[in-house]
Amino acid sequence: MFPIIRRIGALTRLIQIDSNRYFKDDKLNNNLFIYIIRVVERPGLFLGALADDMQIDRTTSFRTVQNLIKRDYLRLAADPANRKIKRVYPTEKAKAIYPKLHAYEAAKSAQLLANLTPTETAELQRLLEKCQA
Amino acid sequence: MFPIIRRIGALTRLIQIDSNRYFKDDKLNNNLFIYIIRVVERPGLFLGALADDMQIDRTTSFRTVQNLIKRDYLRLAADPANRKIKRVYPTEKAKAIYPKLHAYEAAKSAQLLANLTPTETAELQRLLEKCQA
DNA sequence: ACAATATAATTGCATTTGCAATAAAGGAGT
């Protein structure tokens, strides 16, 4: 029943379990590593935009960012033109660990698609983009 | 970067946010409704097998099942041949609410795939099955 | 300019989550 929607959820949970194990020692489990990746790639988003970009609850995102600020991975900067927002930037510590995080994501992506031909991978990407949540 | 693995995670989180809202009043959010669906469909799995079937952490699954037992949706039965395991069965209350849960899953599945032709849907299913987490 | 509405950040609080440890069986090899 509904194999596609169930498979998508199952794959996500399996990847989450794996990443939680992999990043436990760095304490970057529970998607924390994803925040660092995204902020390094797109520095300067404000808190709400970052949460929306990752499709994560704004409160959870806010607390996670606070956690990473305390641990010197991220920092906030006020916006001169808009006092409501705070923009999120990576620290040197975040940039330093980024290659490891990127390598993990690359490896998981490669593993996920290992049985697919390049044509199939392109087609899967196209079809997933057509999905609407 | 890595659009497929990111898209899969994003779709899962969007579906989770939607289902949390939809099932808030029934207090069947946070995937609780999925447990009921699965147990009605496959009654008699033992606790660990149920968790593995849903790709959910065994401790989390255990506590969730306890929650649903307390609320009269599920019940446990000892196995006469194996005293280590407890099998999970749905109650009448679970069977009564199952159509609503099934309808929600059907609607979300239909929405997800609304822009795909039947051929594309079949191809997406095939490609997702080839993915390995 | 002023009021009403909307958006962003933040906090309170209760619940969920999951690693690690423990307890109770079961299974395999001798």
Added chain:
DNA sequence: ACTCCTTTATTGCAAATGCAATTATATTGT
């Protein structure tokens, strides 16, 4: 039968999660 190893269920504890409410600022309408 006995020891060792595995599997299952369970609990303790600390952390993550997210709804609802609050505060501050910005935007829109008149």
